[in-house]
Amino acid sequence: EAGVAQSPRYKIIEKRQSVAFWCNPISGHATLYWYQQILGQGPKLLIQFQNNGVVDDSQLPKDRFSAERLKGVDSTLKIQPAKLEDSAVYLCASSQDLPYEQYFGPGTRLTVT
Amino acid sequence: AQRVTQPEKLLSVFKGAPVELKCNYSYSGSPELFWYVQYSRQRLQLLLRHISRESIKGFTADLNKGETSFHLKKPFAQEEDSAMYYCALSGGPYGGATNKLIFGTGTLLAVQP
Numbered sequence A: 001e002a003g004v005a006q007s008p009r010y011k012i013i014e015k016r017q018s019v020a021f022w023c024n025p026i027s028g029h030a031t032l033y034w035y036q037q038i039l040g041q042g043p044k045l046l047i048q049f050q051n052n053g054v055v056d057d058s059q060l061p062k063d064r065f066s067a068e069r070l071k072g073v074d075s076t077l078k079i080q081p082a083k084l085e086d087s088a089v090y091l092c093a094s095s096q097d098l099p100y101e102q103y104f105g106p107g108t109r110l111t112v113t
Numbered sequence B: 001a002q003r004v005t006q007p008e009k010l011l012s013v014f015k016g017a018p019v020e021l022k023c024n025y026s027y028s029g030s031p032e033l034f035w036y037v038q039y040s041r042q043r044l045q046l047l048l049r050h051i052s053r054e055s056i057k058g059f060t061a062d063l064n065k066g067e068t069s070f071h072l073k074k075p076f077a078q079e080e081d082s083a084m085y086y087c088a089l090s091g092g093p094y095g096g097a098t099n100k101l102i103f104g105t106g107t108l109l110a111v112q113p
Helices: none
Strands: A005-007 A010-013 A019-024 A031-037 A044-050 A053-056 A065-068 A075-079 A088-095 A108-112 B003-005 B010-014 B019-021 B024-026 B032-038 B045-049 B072-074 B083-090 B101-103 B107-112
Touching (some): A019 A108, A044 A065, A075 A088
Antiparallel strands (some): A005 A019, A031 A044, A088 A108
């Protein structure tokens, strides 16, 4: 089966600019996750969708980050405006309801200068 | 607070030597524990989970609830085991509503020839 797809793979922007990332999960996977992985740390969940609805966005900086999952398939994550500390790899993952295995995409490496 | 601790950033061993990657967790309830692995230039992928009680690529991990540990072990390391290893926990469907993963900071395993 095709894996989780993400684009772009790399992005360099200046602080205060905006950026958007795209994710296409594995077909049939109801749950979609966005993680932020800062250099030297493990991935941290930003937001989790179950079909169209948000299940958990407790760690999403809502003043600058937004995410949507239209039609319960693809998802976009946006940062506006970006800060230097947003430099990280943004990982998208998807899973079926059970048995919880999350399949990860290749990630988007964001550098904010 | 929910937390996963991996005390070693780097573990270097020689081929054929035993390997133990340490993982301790803090969680109020009965979590599910996982090991994820990321090989060079590949995406993050599940290695094993404690509920399966299986051996993958010669690796095993036993959940010790008394010591709140989930150490990853392999009796004889191979060069192809060199990778970044992340321990993670989830509340699961009964212990937590979202199935989100909480990751440790990772341990880089380097197997020398």
